[in-house]
Amino acid sequence: MNETSIIGIAGLGAMGIGIAQVFAQAGFFVIATDLHAPARDAATARIYNQLQLPIDKGRLDESGRDRILARITIAPELSALANAALVIEAIAESVSAKSALLRELEGIISPQTVLATNTSSLSIATLARSLAHPDRLVGLHFFNPAPVMKLVELVSHASASAAALNTAERLAQSAGKTVIRCADTPGFVVNRCARPFYSEALAMLEEGRAPAEIDAAMRAGGYRLGPFALIDLIGADIHLAATEGLTAAMGFHPRYHVFDALKAQVLSGALGRKAGRGFVIGVAPAEPSADADAILLRIEAMLVNEAATLVAEGMVSVDDVDSAMKLGLNFPRGPFESASRHGSARILAELERLAQNAPAQLAGRYAIMDRLADLIR
Ligand SMILES: NC(=O)c1ccc[n+]([C@@H]2O[C@H](COP(=O)([O-])OP(=O)(O)OC[C@H]3O[C@@H](n4cnc5c(N)ncnc54)[C@H](O)[C@@H]3O)[C@@H](O)[C@H]2O)c1
Numbered sequence: 001m002n003e004t005s006i007i008g009i010a011g012l013g014a015m016g017i018g019i020a021q022v023f024a025q026a027g028f029f030v031i032a033t034d035l036h037a038p039a040r041d042a043a044t045a046r047i048y049n050q051l052q053l054p055i056d057k058g059r060l061d062e063s064g065r066d067r068i069l070a071r072i073t074i075a076p077e078l079s080a081l082a083n084a085a086l087v088i089e090a091i092a093e094s095v096s097a098k099s100a101l102l103r104e105l106e107g108i109i110s111p112q113t114v115l116a117t118n119t120s121s122l123s124i125a126t127l128a129r130s131l132a133h134p135d136r137l138v139g140l141h142f143f144n145p146a147p148v149m150k151l152v153e154l155v156s157h158a159s160a161s162a163a164a165l166n167t168a169e170r171l172a173q174s175a176g177k178t179v180i181r182c183a184d185t186p187g188f189v190v191n192r193c194a195r196p197f198y199s200e201a202l203a204m205l206e207e208g209r210a211p212a213e214i215d216a217a218m219r220a221g222g223y224r225l226g227p228f229a230l231i232d233l234i235g236a237d238i239h240l241a242a243t244e245g246l247t248a249a250m251g252f253h254p255r256y257h258v259f260d261a262l263k264a265q266v267l268s269g270a271l272g273r274k275a276g277r278g279f280v281i282g283v284a285p286a287e288p289s290a291d292a293d294a295i296l297l298r299i300e301a302m303l304v305n306e307a308a309t310l311v312a313e314g315m316v317s318v319d320d321v322d323s324a325m326k327l328g329l330n331f332p333r334g335p336f337e338s339a340s341r342h343g344s345a346r347i348l349a350e351l352e353r354l355a356q357n358a359p360a361q362l363a364g365r366y367a368i369m370d371r372l373a374d375l376i377r
Pocket of ligand 1: 013034118144
């Protein structure tokens with residue numbers, strides 16, 4: 001298993017295109033396909049354009065770009081993926097579509113080929129159930145944009161084989177990614193841990209703060225993008241669907257509450273970048289308010305409380321969750337590192353204050369996780 005291994009990719013949307021680039025840039029041969037001819041036809045030009053970034057940064061020259069593109073074959077049929085060591089599916093986020101594709105792939109690939117899904121929110125075990133050999137399927141969750149974000153979450157499930165997990169891990173590492181292993185639970189590590197980054201900002205919006213003010217406070221605290229700029233980038237509708245999925249999967253616990261402000265935003269059509277207007281797109285940027293530190297403390301207190309639930313559930317270590325949030329979302333610090341800067345006493349006092357002031361429907365949202373104080377160094 002080395003760079004001469006072939007990586008197969010099914011689905012040439014934003015993620016498939018990015019993942020193709022990642023592996024080809026690392027020296028692998030990539031064979032990629034898409035059900036839709038326009039996606040196939042546009043793929044090479046899209047990767048060519050994406051490679052402008054490393055060229056602009058002086059990390060790649062034109063001949064390097066040509067060599068990378070020469071390692072990528074865009075094929076019209078799924079059967080072209082037959083000889084891949086690893087096939088990654090990056091098609092629409094639908095159990096039925098993914099299950100059908102994985103089943104079809106199983107009839108094409110060799111017994112040694114590992115299958116991976118790039119799903120953000122579906123259960124890997126559910127997808128594996130559609131296969132004759134569920135042991136060969138793993139979750140390999142890349143972040144957007146895949147060529148930039150260093151993290152990959154490797155998601156296991158009860159019937160995944162150690163060999164499939166190890167192969168997927170080795171190949172992702174050989175492509176330059178930092179891999180963290182996680183269990184097959186809703187949102188895996190990063191998307192679950194990041195929930196309060198958005199939702200606590202939405203709580204403050206409902207209390208009367210302006211999105212631009214909240215974003216300015218988070219930027220002043222070192223975050224490249226504030227929560228509302230990130231929602232605008234993702235699309236408020238996509239963000240709402242992801243939040244609703246996670247909430248349902250977590251039994252409607254108030255930590256994953258879906259705030260009305262988000263639903264109203266979707267109804268208004270101000271979905272973010274794709275609509276040309278959003279929470280902060282089309283709005284004048286704000287300066288950090290006098291109490292910007294209080295906004296930062298509130299969001300970071302909730303982030304570390306969620307991170308502590310993941311650690312308590314045995315999902316991830318303190319160090320891994322810190323590095324995952326930095327590498328997967330470009331956060332300036334991990335949640336535990338942020339909490340150490342504030343000190344555990346301030347974090348606990350903030351969560352207690354929030355619990356006291358919480359409206360009835362959010363009771364329990366701010367409950368302090370058992371081992372939180374011990375986990376903050
Ligand atoms: N966009 C993100 O930020 C992001 C981040 C991480 C993971 N993901 C996950 O990655 C996957 C893909 O997301 P995306 O944003 O690239 O989607 P997308 O909608 O941009 O692209 C999906 C592509 O799959 C193709 N497709 C659909 N059915 C197919 C089939 N049966 N066979 C082959 N191709 C098929 C479509 O034509 C389309 O080109 C989803 O599971 C998503 O949840 C997305």
